[in-house]
Amino acid sequence: MHQERLQNKEARKTPTHPSKDIASSAAANARQSVSVPRSEPRATVGSKQSSLAVVHQSTGPRTAAGKQKSSRNALKNGIFSKFLILKSESRADFGALRRGLLNDLQPEGTLETALVESLVMILWRKARLLRAENAEIAKAAEFQDVDLIDTQLQELWDRSRQGETAGGMLRPSSNRLVVQGAILLLRVFREQIKKFGFQEGPEPRLLRKLYGFDRDGSTPYGVPSTYQVLLREAKESLDRNDGPDSADEPRKEMMRILDREIEWLTAREEMQQTQDDKKEVYGRLAALVPPQDAMDRLVRYEAHLGREFDRILNQLERVQRMRRGQPAPPTLNVNVST
Secondary structure, eight states: OHHHHHHHHHHHHSOOOHHHHHHHHHHHHHHHHTTSOTTSOOOOHHHHHHHHHHHHHHTOOOSHHHHHHHTTGGGSSOTTHHHHOOTTSOHHHHHHHHHHHHHHHOOOHHHHHHHHHHHHHHHHHHHHHHHHHHHHHHHHHHSHHHHHHHHHHHHHHHHHHHTTTTTOTTSSOOOHHHHHHHHHHHHHHHHHHHHHOOOSSSSOHHHHHHHOOOTTSOOOTTHHHHHHHHHHHHHHHHHHTOOHHHHHHHHHHHHHHHHHHHHHHHHHHHHHHHHHHHHHHHHHHHTTSOOHHHHHHHHHHHHHHHHHHHHHHHHHHHHHHHHTTOOOOOOOOOOOOO
């Protein structure tokens, strides 16, 4: 036993050959490599450096500026922008709104970024709501003239076809287009009287269209009844053979009556035009407030967006304060009882 201890002591004092150290190190490496799964390839010097570089990059930014920059990656193009932006809307305006909120709220991490994204959507919808309200006002203000003209044209069409049975086109009406149509027909009738004189038989169909009949089916007083009187005078003058000048006098009188009727209807048209202009001015002022049904819909949607904005902004503030180690603010209750 004593001799064996001396031999071990001498072995520790005797220096080993360098080749033996290399062999011992290789054996140790071989024993360690046994625990490595065979599926992993042997790493070369170059690939090991590349792997270390990738691992270093995958750890994410370490500086405050780097973290702030990376927090905006989720909103670089806008997660929901392709769903929110319509063809008539500006993608540049949407991007400016998003960048402004990012600069103001400074989100970090996925959750904070998603909350900011929700705030962007709400504000974008609120801007769209204002455009919708403007559209409601513009539609009521700018198209009221078109709607009025359409209504007047429809009435003119109906009266021109109902004339005889419904009291004639010139029964009381505030429609200046009806009056214009009557003036045109009277001018045509005047030219016929001027060229051809009176026609035989009952009063012309054109007069029946304009003035219709009385309730008992008789000829109404005014231009139609005057036409009947002058027609008889012209016939009697021809029967008496009073001469061409005497027979032509009823025709000239009828033309003068038609001129006075046209003049009166023209004044009526001008008066109605003045009334229509006033209605247009007042209508445009009244259209500054959208119709009741549209207003209710816009107000409800605006209130909903406002509640959602407050709720999400409160969530974002809580998350940011928790991240900073600050006490969370009290929960904001945005529910409105009805």
